[in-house]
Amino acid sequence: MEPILRTTKLGKSFGHFAANADIDFAVQPGELRAVIGPNGAGKTTFFNLIAGTIPATSGTITFNGRDITRIGGSHRVHLGIAKAFQTANLYPDQTVLQNCRLAALAHLQGAFSFQVFRRSTRHARIDEIARRSLERLDLHGVAELRCGDLSHGDKKRLDIAIALATEPVILLLDEPVAGMSRDEARKTETLVRKLASEMTVLIIEHDMDLIMGISDSITVLHQGRVLATGTPAEIRENAAVQEAYLGGHTAEELHA
């Protein structure tokens, strides 16, 4: 099958420091791929390159057969690439629903629309998509709350709901359960698993239980380069990964 997303020799340098180098990466449609690696391995940089937050300094990114390397972030959202942020990035003074409505509005009305007389409330579809996104993240009960007042876990889930309201083809999740309690993390895991059955998901996460449990395959980054790609079982057994990622710890520890 043709991969939905492919990077070829993708690189990002900040001055002399290569945060990402020579990354060849391919994801099949519908796959749930984890990107892991020790701190400073370049995972977030890699996500930012794919989402278009920062431009690549070398290599290419192909999405759905189209070269998107030079396309800006807001435009990539309309192609179907959505990103949930590592630190929940919301409109704190707006309601939870309105946060998702804005994303649905952007999705339905495009990157720019000069509607200076018409209200967005006239488009019933906007509300429909926003409410459905909230339901999928189990947030419909708090739809009318000001989102600055949400708990940490709800804020992180709202961030994902906002990304969902753009109706993405591929969803990038940057540490979706970071800072969550065990219960919240498990709840989020279930929700992410459900999402992954409907779209392609890329996930960065430090929670190894979660990664090993839900991923179809895993790519390990180390010092800005791809160290290994394989199924969770393959990665667990990979000696190079153990060496780099764990500094010589055993596979049981990785599993634990």
Add this chain to the structure above:
Amino acid sequence: MTSTDVAPIAEPSRGGFFGADLRFLGLTALGLAIFPFALHLIGGYGGLATQILIVSIATIGFNVLLGYAGILSYGQAMFYGGGGYLAAILLIHAMPNHPNLWLAVLGATLMTTVLAIVVGAVSVRLYGIYFALLTLAFAQMVFFIVEQARDWTGGDDGLQSFPTPLLPIGPWNVDLQTPLPSLALGPFGNLGDLKLWYVFAAVVLVLVLWFVRSLTRSQFGEVLDAIRENEERSVFVGFNAAAYRLAAFAISGALTGFSGALKALYDGTVSVDSVGIERSGSFVIYAVVGGVQTLFGPLVGTAIIMYLENVLSGVISYWQLVEGVIFVLAVVFLPNGIVGTILKRRRARTMLVNAVRVK
């Protein structure tokens, strides 16, 4: 600046055009009908009322930028003065025999809008002080051009005389200098103190207020609010933030140019001060004193400062010092401006009343 002063955008529409909008238009028109007579009571005069209405359109345009798009332009004079000069030049060179107010004003407005799009295309990717300085630099370039192009602009002398334009409405050619019928109103002055200009300016201002009110409640205004509140998030739900800011800049350039053109035709002169740096600063002061992010704040701020300027400058010679002090006091004690503070108090009281009622 807080976004709590913005009309809540997610609330469902009430009444539609013939409900809330008609009430809004009616009340605003009533307020503007009373305004010149109230002003007379405290020492103003008919001409001042007209000038306040015209200039406030530029402040409203500035507020679209500072209040709703959240960017501070320090070069609004290039549109204000630019609009004035362009309208005068159009009258002198393009229609010396049939001076038409519509054509002069709308032609000038169109050209300042184009200027705003050009300047904005270069500037809107910059933020904060860099955006302010870049707009200031463009305004100073316009100032320089106006000063140097003597054949067209009269240089430092400005343009002192140009044809008095008529306002064609249907079969009539209306001369806005025509006074209203004389009718003594005691301490409120005389209806005859006002010219038709006042009626025209009031109608135009009501339409401008109505337009900006719709804009802030529209989908466009909703997205502007979102971009102001969190630009990064807005980009990553798919909004082109620079395009929205450019559109706001163009609207602001149009309203400001429109105001400048009307003011020039009202005065019958354009001076080089109208493209100067102090003029740019004055819109900042008017808007901040009145209240940014409010519909009527720019009008109130313009009215208060222009009133004080006219009354005080006759009495004391250091008016600009007083203006500076007023600005400082407003920033320190009324950071939401006069109208913003009133709205906030009222909202707080409503919430308190509701809370008590719930108990």
